[in-house]
Amino acid sequence: MSGVVPSTPSLGGLYEWCADPWHRNYNNAPSDDQVWPADPNSTGNRYRVLRGGGWGTELRECRSASRGQFSPDNRYSVLGFRIASS
Numbered sequence: 001m002s003g004v005v006p007s008t009p010s011l012g013g014l015y016e017w018c019a020d021p022w023h024r025n026y027n028n029a030p031s032d033d034q035v036w037p038a039d040p041n042s043t044g045n046r047y048r049v050l051r052g053g054g055w056g057t058e059l060r061e062c063r064s065a066s067r068g069q070f071s072p073d074n075r076y077s078v079l080g081f082r083i084a085s086s
Contacts, residue, residue: 008063014080022047022069054078
């Protein structure tokens with residue numbers, strides 16, 4: 001097709017940074033696609049969600065449902081972001 005950029009698998013290249021604040025589980029998560037704000041009572045509310053696994057991780061983590069946390073104040077060679085448009 002003309003004008004279509006082919007998609008290639010991106011899981012396993014880098015963990016993908018997400019802007020979403022980290023929550024240990026999905027209890028009380030919004031079900032209407034709204035951003036789930038950080039819990040002000042949580043000591044870990046500065047962490048952000050990571051998805052997808054990275055090149056240095058186990059195979060079971062290289063999937064979109066793989067979810068972790070990391071502080072945006074830190075850097076690591078397997079963390080990155082995905083360029084997207086809407």
